[in-house]
Amino acid sequence: MNIYEYQAKKIFKNFGISIPAGMIAYTPMEAKAAALKVSPDGPWIIKAQIQAGARRNGKFLDKRAGKQGGIRLVRNIDDVAKNADEMLENTLVTRQTDAKGRLVSRVYIEEYVKATKKFYLGIVSDRISASAMLLIMPLEENDDEDILDKSIENTENVLKINLGLHKTITNAVLQKAIDFMKYAGDVASLKSFFNKALKIFYANDATMLEINPVGIQKNGRIWALDAKIMFDDNALYRHNDILKLSDEVGIDERESTASKYGFQYKELDNGIGIITNGSGLALNIINEAQKQNLETACFLNLKGGVDRDKIAASIRLIMTNPTVDGIFINILGGFSRCNLIADGIIAVANDLGLNIPLVARFEGTNKEEAINILQSSGLPLKIAPDTYTGLTMLKEAIEEDL
Amino acid sequence: MAVLVDKNTKIMVQGITGTQASFHIQRAIKYGTNIVAGVVPNKKEDTHLGVPVFNTVKEAKEKTKATASLIFVPAKSAKAAILEAIDAKLDLIVVITSGIPVSDMMEIRHELTKTKTILIGPNTPGIITPDESYMGIFPDNIHKSGNIGIISRSSTLTYEVVLELNKAGFGESTVVGLGDDFIIGTGFIDIIKKFNADKNTKAIVLVGGIGGNYELETAHVYAEMTKEKPVIALMIEDPTSLSINFGLAPDILCRGITTPQEKKKLLESSGMIVVDNLSDLTKCLSQL
Known part of the structure; x- marks a missing residue:
């Protein structure tokens, strides 16, 4: 089962991971009101909510949305409603949807958090080794999903660590991650961030958890700037709270x-x-x-x-x-x-x-x-x-x- | 000759008294399968379908010398049943149950690394050696004894493959359904090795599945193996979007290779013959 980014972020927050202030909006008016609430002066990120990734480089089927994708940085409050209007009730096609795309029924309005360093974090069940894999890829400040697509074919760009049956980060794994990313920040904060993500993964029977990207601010604070969780359908019977999040909007x-x-x-x-x-x-x-x-x-x-x-x-x-x-x-x-x-x-x-x-x-x-x-x-x-x-x-x- | 299961294999059935299990076991016994025991915790009857029923796998093994277990236990209690069978050090476990949580399978696979037990499935039609024995839920009337070994990650497509092979005059040494769950007990390579060692198997047919990195892993390992018998892989093309991953992480694990077409190329370069439809498969076998 998939959920929306804003639902995943709520779970992240409950487990103590920092997320930018954000609100969901179903109309352009709501979007404007939400923007003023989450960050009175902006800028804001407007994010189309569909249960598939690669939104930034996605294309909207209805041309009123222009050439921009489903994730947009907006600096002027008047542009919030305009951009929300372009996305809402429009269909977004991305590399992770089929050609029919997904209907955008809601947008997420977020305060913009300026990160000086970014990395991709994935925790995913691996079929071959029958264990969770930790995936890390450092990103340049302006990296977008397309660059990420190209880099996965070159395995050297991604750090892959088999976590075995460990449900928390060992110091050896942490050190590998630090070296790979050339992380110079506070080690304890990074360890705590990883452990919270792992806790979310295991406690909810997720098969995939992705944060693309994790943002590190100048002051060292670590943020989940995105959130994606995929749950194991076979285990949903033990997670009534997750089942309640199931939303069939976009499914006919x-x-x-x-x-x-x-x-x-x-x-x-x-x-x-x-x-x-x-x-x-x-x-x-x-x-x-x-x-x-x-x-x-x-x-x-x-x-x-x-x-x-x-x-x-x-x-x-x-x-x-x-x-x-x-x-x-x-x-x-x-x-x-x-x-x-x-x-x-x-x-x-x-x-x-x-x-x-x-x-x-x-x-x-x-x-x-x-x-x-x-x-x-x-x-x-x-x-x-x-x-x-x-x-x-x-x-x-x-x-x-x- | 056959792999994994033949008429002498002594088999116990965990969850034998369930409706589905009863239906299929009755047919299996009629087929000639050597079902020697049933296991039901807190059993209410001492025999079922003419087979003695025990409370535990250990007891069933001691009393009947069974070496294999067929598991029909519902998903929620399957982990305990499988771990019990692994703990009893059986040679072979076949799990028919579908819907077992991924995290349960992770634990099970971890336990398996400590033993020599082979686990087939879950969510598999099972294993059949035609005219001898079967552990599973096969339509028993379609199989024919012969010398093609089949290993499949797709359940019902396997039946279609068998029907086509038989129509073309071939038969099967053994058919092994690996199961099409997210995490399975045994992959293609282990069974290819078994078929390589089986005198009666002349060629091996591998039926690929949708999604995941099993075919990739198979190609990487097979590329390094000595090629003993012809291996023909069937990879059906995907005109739908079933093979699209909904995240970057699965793509990373697959190194971006997700569609059947991409898998085909990789399997081909590993030294297998690859076809994308059933008539090419039988043509190919005829030319060997």
């Missing part, structure tokens, strides 16, 4: 319904709707469809443990997507049993009627039973022996349907 109704059922759902273009059980399987079908000149409108991955109700819900959901002109259900059952899936298809078809072509393909546990159920239902759907044939059958059915 269908995506939100899908997530309630535990489905993975993604909209792409116009074309067929794919229901399957596995993301690798979904990619394979999308690629095979492309070869047959079939575009994909959306795919829905049921994930494991598919039953009658889940399949029914998935078909209902796909049918509410107006861009879908045919449905391909492709289930390879191991854990999932095909007969239950067939029952679900029949339930929906009887309930809503089948107004677009549907081709189903099953393989695996209780396959024959499933095929029998569907064939004897008398419904206008087709059963395919494999992916390739299924897509050909669907293509023909769609062409007839037009």
Whole structure:
């Protein structure tokens, strides 16, 4: 689960990390009022809130926002409302979003903290070593995210330390960080900063915590000028406070319904709707469809443990997507049993009627039973022996349907 | 010959009395799998599906000489169950459970470094040696005995691979599902080594997954290995945005290599044959 920067900063504050004074605003008027509150004379940083990074170099889809990205330094109070107006209800596309981008529903207005030194700090779960990695990269004062993008390919630019099972910074790790960054400030403050960040990471079952950048002021004070936390979905059951932060703004109704059922759902273009059980399987079908000149409108991955109700819900959901002109259900059952899936298809078809072509393909546990159920239902759907044939059958059915 | 599991492997099942476990174990027994014990803490019955049930893994191991455990325990109690199996020094643990927290898996992997136990999964369909035995939730009617070893990080796509191979006249020595969770017990390389040592395996098919740095790590290690058997990697292209990372840190760990296309290049340069679709995979196997 992802949260917004301002939510992450609130958590940082609770754990004792310094963050600039800031307020969230949903309208340009609110933005101006917030600016006067957080810093009467400015300057201010206006930050578009989306749950993805690389905002500074992002592009807004609506041209009213001009060429500037989603993080802006503003010196004049009259420009606060103007910039907020350009960003709000606009869509921001960054390197970390897809081409559709994310809707900006709120902006964060912050006092500007002038840092004399900056560095990137990341704490991330590493799959290979099965432990947390500490990532540090010193930044020049004017470094922006693009420079950072280029530098990650050169591994020498980033200090990577495997923390093992240590939940606090050891002196050896601290020394490595100090040497790497040529840090000349107060060692105890830096150690305390690292430890607070690690505490946030572990206490909340985060899989990633990033501060890009950490700012060090002339007086030595260390600030989190940015904040990003990604939480482990599998561990959310032990963190009700985090679950409450879940915000589905920027996610459309269908995506939100899908997530309630535990489905993975993604909209792409116009074309067929794919229901399957596995993301690798979904990619394979999308690629095979492309070869047959079939575009994909959306795919829905049921994930494991598919039953009658889940399949029914998935078909209902796909049918509410107006861009879908045919449905391909492709289930390879191991854990999932095909007969239950067939029952679900029949339930929906009887309930809503089948107004677009549907081709189903099953393989695996209780396959024959499933095929029998569907064939004897008398419904206008087709059963395919494999992916390739299924897509050909669907293509023909769609062409007839037009 | 096979790797990890054959008809003689004595298997216990942790969480055997659950609905899903019961359904799949019944089928596995019918298939010929040598299920010798069930483990359920505070058990209410002494036998289940005709198999003796014990309170602890240790007791089950002592009484039945089981060397492997198949785990169906729900995510919230999976850590305890896995640690119990590691503590009992079993040779092999296969975890079907999905949704185990990342931090739990970190602890588990740390414990694993102290033992010789192999952990497969979590969130895997398991391991199957066709016509002999399987530990998992496979659709058992699709597999055919043969000499292709399959190692996969993608669950259901593996079934599609198996179906295509069989249609082309091939069969499998053993199919190993590594699991598609964030942190898994065993990676590609360890299983490639096992297949290299298995006389019956003539070629190895590696099915890559979406996201993460497993394929990268595999390429780096494989590049330095002696090439004993042909390894063909299947990396399906991603026309969606599933492989985009939502932060810089995962990109740093991957050295900026995230898309299947980028992974493909790297695997190729390590000495593997790389394909991006199933028909090329079978064509490729036919030409070996």
